[in-house]
Amino acid sequence: MLSKLREYLARNKKILLSALVVLVLAIAVGIIASIRAVNGEFERVARVDMEFAGAKIFFLSILLLALCYALFLIAGINSKTVFIAIIPYFFLGYLIGKYSTCLIARYEFWGTLNLLFCYLPFFIVTFALFVVATVNVLTACKSECTETGLKPCVASTLKIFGINVLASLVFFLIIGSFFGVIEISLF
Numbered sequence: 426m427l428s429k430l431r432e433y434l435a436r437n438k439k440i441l442l443s444a445l446v447v448l449v450l451a452i453a454v455g456i457i458a459s460i461r462a463v464n465g466e467f468e469r470v471a472r473v474d475m476e477f478a479g480a481k482i483f484f485l486s487i488l489l490l491a492l493c494y495a496l497f498l499i500a501g502i503n504s505k506t507v508f509i510a511i512i513p514y515f516f517l518g519y520l521i522g523k524y525s526t527c528l529i530a531r532y533e534f535w536g537t538l539n540l541l542f543c544y545l546p547f548f549i550v551t552f553a554l555f556v557v558a559t560v561n562v563l564t565a566c567k568s569e570c571t572e573t574g575l576k577p578c579v580a581s582t583l584k585i586f587g588i589n590v591l592a593s594l595v596f597f598l599i600i601g602s603f604f605g606v607i608e609i610s611l612f
Contacts (some may be wrong), residue, residue, distance in 0.1 A: 434440045437560045443554055447511050448518040455522020459530075467530040475532060477605030483597040486547070487590055493517070494558060494586045501562035501578060508560050517555065521548050527609050539607045547596040551589055 434441060441535050493513035500510035526538030565578035596608050 426479075434472070437556070440563065441556055442483060443511075444514050444552070447514040448521075448552065450477070451515040451518025452522040452525075455519040456526045457522075457606055458519070459526040467527070470532055472535055475535060476608040477604075478608040479597045479601040479606035481608060482601075482606050483593055486593040486597065489516075490551070490589050490593070493555070493587075494582055497555075497558045497562050498579065499563060500536075502510075507563060510563065513555055514552075517548065517551060524609055528607065532607055536607060538604060539601075542604075543596045543601045543606050547592055550596075551594040554585050554589045554592075554607065557581050561610055573601045 475583045493516065495507050496512050500506050500508070525540055528544065530536075532539070561581050562578050
């Protein structure tokens with residue numbers, strides 16, 4: 426199992442490194458944007474004033490994930506649209522930076538718990554599934570796209586999307602039900 430993972434990572438090193446670079450840059454952009462949005466002065470929120478909305482976050486994540494996976498499929502259409510695959514990574518990194526900053530600076534202890542048990546695990550799983558989807562679509566684009574279009578990778582991309590939705594369900598509805606998922610707002 427470990428040897429197969431190493432082989433997979435070695436074969437797709439360029440995609441993984443590119444995704445990590447874009448993700449890290451976007452995290453920095455998200456942090457800076459969050460701090461600038463409130464001029465560096467986050468209002469502290471008491472637990473009684475926090476808004477908990479695990480179901481709302483779950484459905485919002487499904488909508489955003491559907492958009493991201495659609496972008497992966499569009500990126501696989503041909504070699505001229507491959508650059509579109511960067512957009513979901515940038516968006517994910519931006520959200521990680523924004524939510525991390527806001528949860529820690531504004532919601533303090535409860536925000537840090539939300540970050541560690543709901544948001545961050547979801548973002549990590551999503552990043553891993555994004556890499557798998559990107560490899561799947563771009564590999565199909567290189568080898569099969571000229572003959573059959575994207576039909577072979579649409580089904581597997583939908584399966585990956587389903588796994589991502591399941592991860593969202595687990596982190597935002599099931600785990601989040603124990604202590605509540607904080608609905609993020611900067612202001």
